[in-house]
Amino acid sequence: MQIASTPEPPYYAAVFTSVRTDIDEGYYDMNNALFAELSKMQGYLGHDSARENSLGITVSYWSDLESLKNWRNLPLHQNAQHLGREKWYESYKVRICKVEREYGFEAQSTFEP
Numbered sequence: 456m457q458i459a460s461t462p463e464p465p466y467y468a469a470v471f472t473s474v475r476t477d478i479d480e481g482y483y484d485m486n487n488a489l490f491a492e493l494s495k496m497q498g499y500l501g502h503d504s505a506r507e508n509s510l511g512i513t514v515s516y517w518s519d520l521e522s523l524k525n526w527r528n529l530p531l532h533q534n535a536q537h538l539g540r541e542k543w544y545e546s547y548k549v550r551i552c553k554v555e556r557e558y559g560f561e562a563q564s565t566f567e568p
Contacts (some may be wrong), residue, residue: 459501461517464554466500467517469526472545473539475509482543485535492531497541498522509545523551 462558475482493515518522526532539547540568 459503459514459560461500461516461557462518464556466550466554467520467523468554469515469517469523470550470552471511471513471515471547472550473511474542474545475506475511476545478542480542481538484497485538488531491536493526496522496526496529499526520551525544 463484493502498518499522500518502513502515504513505511515526517526
């Protein structure tokens with residue numbers, strides 16, 4: 456597992472927090488199709504995602520707001536939003552953020568073969 460590599464700020468983040476229903480019908484196929492399209496989008500920088508039981512959080516990173524709007528308006532993504540409201544999600548929330556600063560930590564491996 457790896458944390459998304461992002462450029463020096465500023466850039467934008469879309470935080471998608473969701474609670475899933477028990478319906479999986481078509482969900483994973485759509486998820487795979489969306490991430491395949493996402494990786495081709497201009498301005499897309501990467502994403503981080505986690506799910507525990509029915510609660511999921513995906514954060515996608517974008518170079519600018521115009522690229523993020525293009526993702527929101529992509530027909531495949533709009534179809535997924537419709538299906539999500541219809542059957543896959545009990546609830547969700549999207550938050551758009553401007554990343555002003557970032558910092559982190561990465562342990563160095565001590566294993567030497």
